[in-house]
Amino acid sequence: MVTTRELDISRAVLDLVGRPPDLDVLELLHDLTAYAAAFLPARAGITVLDDSGEVAYLTASDELCRRFQQDQLDLDEGPCLDSARSHDPLPVMLLDSEQAAARWPRFTPRALAASLTAVAAVPLHTPDLMLGALNLLSTSPPLPDHRDLELAQILTDAAALALTHRRDVAEREEVIRQLQTALDSRIVIEQAKGVLAARRRVTIDEAFRLLRGHARSTQQPLTALAARVAAGDLPDTLLGRAH
Known part of the structure; x- marks a missing residue:
C-alpha cells in the first residue's frame, strides 16, 4: 500500500x-x-x-x-x-x-x-x-x-x-553566480522578515511564512516581494487588511 x-x-x-x-x-x-x-x-x-x-x-x-x-x-x-x-x-x-x-x-x-x-x-x-x-x-x-x-x-x-x-547552467561559473545572487537575495529577505514581523507583531518564522504565502498567492518572485517590503512598501493583504 x-x-x-x-x-x-x-x-x-x-x-x-x-x-x-x-x-x-x-x-x-x-x-x-x-x-x-x-x-x-x-x-x-x-x-x-x-x-x-x-x-x-x-x-x-x-x-x-x-x-x-x-x-x-x-x-x-x-x-x-x-x-x-x-x-x-x-x-x-x-x-x-x-x-x-x-x-x-x-x-x-x-x-x-x-x-x-x-x-x-x-x-x-x-x-x-x-x-x-x-x-x-x-x-x-x-x-x-x-x-x-x-x-x-x-x-x-x-x-x-x-x-x-x-x-549552460551546468557550467561552474554560472552555478556559482546563481548561488552568489541567492546569497545577496537572502539578506533582503531577512530584512523583509524583520520589517513584517515588527508591523504584524509576529515571530520571524511566522513573518517568513506570510511572505512566502503572499508571494505564491500573487505569483511573484519571493525576492521581488521582499525588496518591496524591506523598502517599506507593504501590500494591504500582507498586513492583514482587505482591499
Missing part, C-alpha cells in the same frame, strides 16, 4: 527537480529545507561556498536553525562549516559525545546550552562541482537514522539536478 507520506515525498522530489530553466535558486533551496524539515525528524539549513570560497549560510527551515548556522560562522567552527567544506556526508553525531566536544570545542557547549542534541549533513553538489551541504539539526528525539539521511540526499540531489537542468 502506498502511504500518504510516500506520495508527498514523491511530489516533493518532482517539484524540486522539475523547476524551469530560469528558476529562482533561493526559492528552490528554501523549498528544499522546508521539505527536509517536513519529512525528517530535524530542522534543516543550507550552507554553501560563496564565490570567494568562504562558507556562508543560505537558508534555514526556521529562525533557530538560522541562528545555529550563524553561530558557527561567527566561531569559524562547527558541523555546518565542516559539511560545506567537505565532499562527504556527515553521519549523525550526538553533541554530548567526546567526539563532538573534541571536534568543535567552542560550538558544542553553546549548542548543548541551546538544546541542540545532534547534527548530520549530506552534500549539495552537481556532477562536477561541490556547492555546499544540507545540514540537519536535532533538538529532540527521534534522531535521523540512515534511511532519513538517504532521503535527505535524494531531496538534495533533486534540487541539484534542477540547477543543472540546462547545459
Whole structure:
C-alpha cells in the first residue's frame, strides 16, 4: 500500500527537480529545507561556498536553525562549516559525545546550552562541482537514522539536478553566480522578515511564512516581494487588511 507520506515525498522530489530553466535558486533551496524539515525528524539549513570560497549560510527551515548556522560562522567552527567544506556526508553525531566536544570545542557547549542534541549533513553538489551541504539539526528525539539521511540526499540531489537542468547552467561559473545572487537575495529577505514581523507583531518564522504565502498567492518572485517590503512598501493583504 502506498502511504500518504510516500506520495508527498514523491511530489516533493518532482517539484524540486522539475523547476524551469530560469528558476529562482533561493526559492528552490528554501523549498528544499522546508521539505527536509517536513519529512525528517530535524530542522534543516543550507550552507554553501560563496564565490570567494568562504562558507556562508543560505537558508534555514526556521529562525533557530538560522541562528545555529550563524553561530558557527561567527566561531569559524562547527558541523555546518565542516559539511560545506567537505565532499562527504556527515553521519549523525550526538553533541554530548567526546567526539563532538573534541571536534568543535567552542560550538558544542553553546549548542548543548541551546538544546541542540545532534547534527548530520549530506552534500549539495552537481556532477562536477561541490556547492555546499544540507545540514540537519536535532533538538529532540527521534534522531535521523540512515534511511532519513538517504532521503535527505535524494531531496538534495533533486534540487541539484534542477540547477543543472540546462547545459549552460551546468557550467561552474554560472552555478556559482546563481548561488552568489541567492546569497545577496537572502539578506533582503531577512530584512523583509524583520520589517513584517515588527508591523504584524509576529515571530520571524511566522513573518517568513506570510511572505512566502503572499508571494505564491500573487505569483511573484519571493525576492521581488521582499525588496518591496524591506523598502517599506507593504501590500494591504500582507498586513492583514482587505482591499
